[in-house]
Amino acid sequence: MDSRHRVILGATIAASSMVFLDGTVVNVALQRIGADLPTSFVGVLEGQTYVVAGYMATLSALLILAGALGDRYGRRRMFLIGLVAFTGSSVLCGFAPTMEVLILARILQGVGGALLVPGSLAILTATFEGPARGRAFGLWAASTAALNLLGPILGGVLISTVSWRVAFLINLPIGLVAIWLTLRAVPESKRDEPAPLDWIGAAVAGVAVAGLSFGAIRSREENWQDPVANGILIAGAIALVVFPILMARRKHPLVPLSLFRNRRFSAINLSTFLIYGALYTQFALQSLFLQGAIGYTPLGAALVGIPGTVFLILVSARAGEAAARIGPRPFLVGGPLLMAAGTLVWLTIPATTTPWLASITDPSTLIPPLETILGPFLAATIFGAGISMLVAPLTTVLMSSVPVDRAGLGSAINNAVSRVGQPLVIAAVFIAITSGFYSSLAAAVPGLDPNDPHLQASIQPLNPVPAGTDAALAAAARAASTDAFHLAIIVSATLLVLGALVNWYGIRGTDAVAATHRAEPSTEGPATAA
Numbered sequence: 001m002d003s004r005h006r007v008i009l010g011a012t013i014a015a016s017s018m019v020f021l022d023g024t025v026v027n028v029a030l031q032r033i034g035a036d037l038p039t040s041f042v043g044v045l046e047g048q049t050y051v052v053a054g055y056m057a058t059l060s061a062l063l064i065l066a067g068a069l070g071d072r073y074g075r076r077r078m079f080l081i082g083l084v085a086f087t088g089s090s091v092l093c094g095f096a097p098t099m100e101v102l103i104l105a106r107i108l109q110g111v112g113g114a115l116l117v118p119g120s121l122a123i124l125t126a127t128f129e130g131p132a133r134g135r136a137f138g139l140w141a142a143s144t145a146a147l148n149l150l151g152p153i154l155g156g157v158l159i160s161t162v163s164w165r166v167a168f169l170i171n172l173p174i175g176l177v178a179i180w181l182t183l184r185a186v187p188e189s190k191r192d193e194p195a196p197l198d199w200i201g202a203a204v205a206g207v208a209v210a211g212l213s214f215g216a217i218r219s220r221e222e223n224w225q226d227p228v229a230n231g232i233l234i235a236g237a238i239a240l241v242v243f244p245i246l247m248a249r250r251k252h253p254l255v256p257l258s259l260f261r262n263r264r265f266s267a268i269n270l271s272t273f274l275i276y277g278a279l280y281t282q283f284a285l286q287s288l289f290l291q292g293a294i295g296y297t298p299l300g301a302a303l304v305g306i307p308g309t310v311f312l313i314l315v316s317a318r319a320g321e322a323a324a325r326i327g328p329r330p331f332l333v334g335g336p337l338l339m340a341a342g343t344l345v346w347l348t349i350p351a352t353t354t355p356w357l358a359s360i361t362d363p364s365t366l367i368p369p370l371e372t373i374l375g376p377f378l379a380a381t382i383f384g385a386g387i388s389m390l391v392a393p394l395t396t397v398l399m400s401s402v403p404v405d406r407a408g409l410g411s412a413i414n415n416a417v418s419r420v421g422q423p424l425v426i427a428a429v430f431i432a433i434t435s436g437f438y439s440s441l442a443a444a445v446p447g448l449d450p451n452d453p454h455l456q457a458s459i460q461p462l463n464p465v466p467a468g469t470d471a472a473l474a475a476a477a478r479a480a481s482t483d484a485f486h487l488a489i490i491v492s493a494t495l496l497v498l499g500a501l502v503n504w505y506g507i508r509g510t511d512a513v514a515a516t517h518r519a520e521p522s523t524e525g526p527a528t529a530a
Contacts, residue, residue: 004185005127005128005132005136007181007184007185008123008124008127008181008185008186009124009136009139009140010181011123011178011181011182011185011186012120012121012123012124012140013120013139013140013143014174014175014177014178014181015079015082015083015086015116015119015120015175015178015182016116016120016140016143016144017143017144017147017174018086018087018090018116018171018174018175018178019086019113019116019117020144020147020151021147021151021154021155021170021171021174022055022090022109022113022168022171023151024147024151024152024155025151025152025154025155025158025159025167026051026052026055026167027052027283027284027286027287028152028155028156028159028167028287028298028301028302029155029159029164029167029298030048030051030052030284030287030288030291031048031287031288031291031292031298031301031463031464032159032163032164032291032298033047033048033051033099033102033164034047034048034099034292034460034463035463035464036164037096037097037098037099037102038097038098038099039098039099039100040098040100041100042099042100042103042218042221043221043456043457043460044099044460044463045288045430045433045434045460045461045462045463046217046218046221046430047099047100047102047103048284048288048463049217049284049426049427049430050103050106050214050217051099051102051103051106052280052284052422052423052426053213053214053217053422053423053426053427054103054106054107054110054210054214054423055106055107055109055110055113056110056280056419056420056422056423057107057110057206057209057210057213057214057420057423058107058108058109058110058111058113058114058206058210059110059113059114059117059419060205060209060416060417060419060420060423061114061202061205061206061209061210061416061420062110062111062114062115062202062206063114063117063118063412063415063416063419064202064254064255064409064412064413064416065114065197065198065199065202065254066078066082066114066115066117066118066119067118067122067409067412068195068197069115069197070115070118070119070122070190071190071191071195072190072191072195072197073190074188074189074190075119075122075123075126075188075189075190076123076182076186076187076188076189077188078115078119079115079116079119079120079123079182079186080179080182080183081112081115082112082113082114082115082116082119083112083116083175083178083179083182084112084175084179085108085109085111085112085115086109086112086113086115086116086171086175087112087171087172087174087175087176087178087179088108088112089105089106089108089109089111089112090105090109090168090169090171090172090175091168091169091171091172092104092105092108093105093106093109093165093168094165094166094168094169094172095165117415118412118415120140121137121140123186123189124136124137124140126187126189127186127187127189152302152303152305152306152309153299153302153303153306155167155298155302156297156298156299156300156301156302156303156358157299157360158170159298159299160297160298160299160359160360161360161361195252196251196252198250198252198253198254200246200250201243201246201247201250201253201254201255202254204239204242204243204246205239205243205254205255207235207236207239208236208239208240208243209236209420209423209424210236210423211232211233211234211235211236211237211239212233212236212237212240212423212424212427213236213423213424213426213427214229214232214236214427215229215230215231215232215233215234215235215236216233216427216428216430216431217427217430217431218232218233219233220430220431220434220435221434223451244257255413256406256409259402259406259409259410259413262401262402263506263508264397264400264401264506264507265398265401265402265410266506267502267503267505267506267507268332268394268397268398268401268414268503268506268507269398269413269414269417270499270502270506271332271336271394271499271500271502271503271506272394272414272417272418272421272499273417273418273420273421274421274495274496274498274499274502275336275339275390275495275496275499276417276418276419276421276422277420277421277422277424277425277495278343278421278425278491278492278493278495278496278499279339279387279492280419280421280422280425280426281422281425281426281429281488281492282343282488282489282492283305284422284426285426285429285433285462285485285488286301286304286346287301287302288462288463289462289481289482289485290304290355290376292462292463292464292481293351293462293463293464293478293481293482293485294349294351294353294355294478294482295355295357295464296355296356296357296358297355297356297357297358297359299358299359299360300355300356300357300358300368300372301356303356303358303366303368304356304372304376304377304380305380306380307377307380307381307384308342308380308381308383308384308385308387309384310384311381311384311385311388312384312387312388312391314388315385315388315389316388316391316392317392319331319335319388319389319390319391319392319393320391320392320393320396323392323393323396324396328393328394328396328397328507329503329504329507329508331389331390331393332390332393332394332397332500332503332504332507333500333503333504333507334386334389334500335386335387335388335389335390335393335500336386336390336496336497336499336500336503337386337496337497337500338382338383338385338386338389339382339383339386339387339390339496340386340493340494340496340497340500341382341386342378342379342380342381342382342383342384342385342386343379343383343489343492343493343496344489344493345375345378345379345382346375346376346379346485346486346489347486347489347490348375349371349375349376349482350482351475351478351479351481351482353371353375354369354371354372355369356368356369356372397507398410398411398414399411425491425495428491429488429491429492432484432487432488432491433461433462433484433485433487433488434461434484436480436483436484436487437461437480437481437483437484438450438451438455438456438480440476440479440480440483440484441455441459441476441477441480444476444479444480445472445473445476448473459473459477461480461481461484462481462484462485463481465477465478
């Protein structure tokens, strides 16, 4: 690999690192964001939900289209646009004066992320050939694995010692380096005969995802009395119904329905929707629960996930090799079931559990309490064992279920599906959490009106109560937050079990074994990359 190729690889790794860091750090920052930023239009938990769901909704709606844009207008050009958009919006996030501004900046981040996710590996595919391409992919994958491990720790340290704003502003120097490296060395490339762009399909998909997610969350926040929010929810539902009809009628659809005639492709995408919707939602709420309800420090909440990440790094490749020998079905069924088992461990964690007050300035606090080891650590380890069984076989079955000449499209669809579940699932969970929280609070404190606007504005689920709150009300709020989180855990575990059942039914034994030997690698990268 010569110096120019090393610079190109460095540019793609730097760009990808921003997206991966963002995905791991923002969840850890949510509680501090809610405590620090004023709101004038949204509630605290509502705003925290939009910070995650707004980014994912934009990303998922544009992800498939973004790959086609690179093919048509040039991969380097669209990659640079993505870098500028992601870096600029990260700065906006870092200096956001209100929750509403942060939400809008996160939506813009999703646009940039949609261009960077397929762009990085598309550039590597166009630049490297033969064994050098495999080595480049390996180095890229190793860097993302390292970020998955180190990102939460770095985020926890920065948020605890400096500010949550640094979690976004750290993208500025990384983005500037990536832009400079791209301008210096990355060559332009595009397809000679690019596929037509389905702007209408992408717009309808965006309306469906954003309308259902925002409409449901906002309508519940306003107790279903806001006609605008209700109208947005209805528009999202209509767009969801229209989308498959539109895809069937379009000459060059964003999502060709013909791909779903393959049982394995349909099954693996449905299970991806269920499993990753549960996964992303659980990760966001888990960090809020640990910090806002139990009292963990950001670093403590971040370190909880490390055992599962280590498991994923060490076991995932071996699981892929074993699936190639005996078939992927046992892994695609057993993995989500093990993830569900790890998820249910969270039900054993009471409101009175001891928080882990980990601090980088006090090494003695870096040893977790026994309750953390037997609770969150155990849950994360079992969950990590499950997902390590799932990822490689899922990608293998996915890529074997589409023709080789449509492998990139199949991967892009699955990438979008893995992200579209989060804003939809978290909207449903938000409704359940807020309804359950205020009902539990009213039951614990006689005479309390759960529909009191002042109460709902001052005391929010999964967030600390304001200073000076009556001790009995504060204890009841902590217990109600724990009950609400446990309800979300039950929803997540149910979705994981449903994902396992879909794989059990849709991935049959004999053809699945053959599929592992027919699978072709995707030029778009891992189907379920973070």
